[in-house]
Amino acid sequence: MTNNGYDVVVDVDDDGDLGHTDLTPDLEFHQSNYNADTASGKIPQSSNRGGSSSFFPSGGPSSSGGDSSSGGKRYLWSFDFYAQFFDVDTAEVTRRCWAALFPKAMFLDVLEGNPDLYGPFWITTTVVLILFLSSTIAQYFARAKGVPYSYDFGLLSGAAGLMYGYTAFIPVALWGVLKWYGSESANLLECLCLYGYANLIWVPVAIASASPITILNYVFVGVGFGVSAMFLLRNLYPVVSATDAKTAKVLLIIMIALHAGLALAIKILFFAHGSPVAKDDGKKPDAMF
Template structure:
């Protein structure tokens, strides 16, 4: 029977250590490399590899790369305004003595139009609610809150602020207007809504408490007329160059359409939100 015991010749002895006395290795040339320092530190890209794979945020925020509609940087340019800028533009809309478009230059924003429309929505709802509560108190009937007014205010103001200027811009581009810019149109209509905040607040007339419903209604109509006059003057003054850059007949039609559209807005604000009757707490 053949022996299966391993033979020492089959293996290469790396170190032969004497079992009894051991072996003095003496000085060796072994060196240990520190893998936690220098370019080989854990988590650090070795020299020559850095910059080959930049993080996605660096690519997105690279000013040399053109911004796309899928990047946050593309939309940041439309909100690049300070609080002082928005406040100043609101004041120009309330007192349109200078050209608004010349004031904002090449920096029209969407921040102001969005928050102005949102503020008008809230103010219209609460002012209308307070006016209805006053009318109910004087008439001696219970007031029923109508939360549908909040939805109506949102649809009215957001639709008018963003849909109408887009349509107007499309028409102006169709007729090859040289001064039509979409952001300018949205900014104009957005800041024109500033006037409806004081109009809504004043329309919450407490005069009905003294049983003068007719006087209160007259005050509301006057406020609505003033709001219409101020905002229409602001729109026409700034849209006039773009409207006049089309043919004469077209420019007149568009001018009438702008004024008529704003008049409809004013009537809707008055008749939907501030037309309460002192007798039955319902719109006139």
Template sequence: MMQGGGKYTTIDSQQLQGSVPAVPDPPPVTVKFTDSNLQTFPPSQAQGKITGGSRPPRDADDSFSKPASGSSDEPQQGGWLRNFAIATYKPYFDVDTSDVLERIIDSLFPFRGTFNEKTSTNPDLYGPFWICTTLIFVAASMGTFVTYVAHKLKDQKWDYDINLVTWSAGLFYGYVTIIPLCLYVILKYFSVPAGLVQLFCLYGYSLFVFIPALCLSIVPLDIFRWVIAGVAGFMSATFVALNLRAHIKSAGERWFFIVAGIFLLQLALAVVLKIYLFTVSV
């Protein structure tokens, strides 16, 4: 306040209107973090031999089994477009030498009837493809060699027949593709659980027995060739029929006719091979 003489005295701050009281600084805020209870999951079981999630699942009721979910190679396309992606078929080639050899040995012991059980979770197309390719090469090479020797012994001109290769390729590739497709449709009609890839695998390995049979056809005895063709055809037909019998029994009373048709069709293949491939003259 101003007193006489023009001097100012102290101002009582509490008597001033509109004054703002001083705001003290807030206390520091302490942030506490609680320990998180994260559940630790065990790693998924390794499947396949190429990637952890690349083993195909059970192929019981699907035309083409899908790769396991979570696989890094799973195709991004949906629907039918995934059938044109390489990653869709990669799991069916995920086998090593020991797997292929084990399945080939099983095909040479047809009365076991355990091939489908062993390959139900991981049917492959690698073995069937190379078995058919080897059959084509053996059939063409054996036929060519025998006819070459026959012409040389008779001092005749020899010409290579390329039709032997194309005919063999059409026979083996066509048989191992068309027959499983037709059988798959028939089994689906009778509501029998069957997988198309599993049928490809079974029929592909069933043809392996014809490889040594073709090699033995070089013996210039027609009766011996008939015996070899008959034994090979019986083993192949028994291998396919016995492995499919347990699944086809669910079709009811008609299962016997289906199995009998499968057996006879495989024997017919052996007869065709004898007539067109095993019949060579020296």
């Protein structure tokens, strides 16, 4: 018979035994729920969900209304992705606020690997409102006697642009520069968290700076600058020093210069009589510095 070029080879021993063919003892059958899962519409999932990064956690998929504790992926367009950055309670935020105002330990140690954006957002929002109210009160008492005062909501937009812009863009820029120079310890969320909690000192400073006494305003703003600058330097120095010595020195100088610019902007724009942010109606007295 023709085999189309193929030869069949069968190994037969002298007694005609084809060899061991009883495979029954080597077989083991297990129960499978594949048919049940298929009938119910479920798709079998693998238990290996991969690793996760410090800023973009990964895992199985989840919808915006799903349970984030199940280890699902959190997509940028889902609510769960942003909810993880606000996963703190009131007691924890209060503890972090005290640690920012009265630092005893490193603030990054206080965070315990769980930086948040809840505290920074509401602290910065509070600073914006207090700056508007305090500067409005200061200008009200500084107006000429008998001149009616009209509220200027340009102060509110100016405070929002200054504080939100500084708190958002400066940490992002710092993080980008550190990553460019190869710093492995730089974390964007921690940078945003540090700058947000550093703004807390401006709340009492803004309240106290409603005083019409100019020299006291300078003292209050100077104290706010010193406390917040030391807070940032203490916690960011280990991260910045991961770069070479020259780069670290330049970055620290730029950080201090930008923070000093913020303090001066707060003093001149909001607590100098006749603020440049406010509209000049020609009825207010000249600015006093």
